[in-house]
Amino acid sequence: MGSQMMKIEEARRDYIESLVETMEMYGLSPSMGRLFGIMFFHDEPMTLDEMRHQTGMSKTSMSTGVRALSRLKLVHKKWQKGVRKDLYEAEHDQFRSFVDFFAQQWEKEIELNQVSLRKSEQKLRALLDDPLLSDEDRAQVLRDLDKLDNAKRYYQWLGHLVEAFETEEIFKHVPIPDASD
Missing domain, CATH: 1.10.10.10 (Winged helix-like DNA-binding domain superfamily/Winged helix DNA-binding domain)
Known part of the structure; x- marks a missing residue:
């Protein structure tokens, strides 16, 4: 060589x-x-x-x-x-690779966590119907449900972000620089 x-x-x-x-x-x-x-x-x-x-x-x-x-x-x-x-x-095309890689990872994250979110939410809502639930525990369940609502908002936002990447709408907001830049 x-x-x-x-x-x-x-x-x-x-x-x-x-x-x-x-x-x-x-x-x-x-x-x-x-x-x-x-x-x-x-x-x-x-x-x-x-x-x-x-x-x-x-x-x-x-x-x-x-x-x-x-x-x-x-x-x-x-x-x-x-x-x-x-x-x-x-x-x-590293821009395409970036979009594909992160969209794929975020879609997995959304899918994984939305299933768990629904399960947790169902269990917590079922506890609210329990007549033996103390006021203190009821307050904790309501706080936890509020946290899950915030998590659901996050995954909804992340889903929109994935869509912006997959449709390449993101590049209208964060343009790919010209090769001469």
Whole structure:
């Protein structure tokens, strides 16, 4: 490898390592971050074997990582005439990746917590019908119901935020800078 290519690789490594740290902040493994970073700089779609050669990961880890990155829409399967192996490439539109990743995470959060909210609310409302409930406990139940109402408002707002991201309405309020900026 020539000295210029070594310098290019070193510059890439710096950004790849920052991607690794960033992805770790969002709950992804370092190997997934490294895999995404390598694919980000690769000009052509890659096979699992090519990825394994570049990362040193096992085929199983590689396959698991690619599936996870695909679910997050950070990696896409590609088709190429005459190539029999599966090919994958990184999503290069980081704005799209951001929208997809966070909308997906927030939708999971909403779904998970709305189910629990309804269950908690039903149990608390049922307690209000209990004739043996003391005034002190009744006051606590009412305070808890008020807290759940605030939580429901939050998830309603978060749902609107997800919609603004998915419809790209958000970019009217927070525009994507031009490439020249």
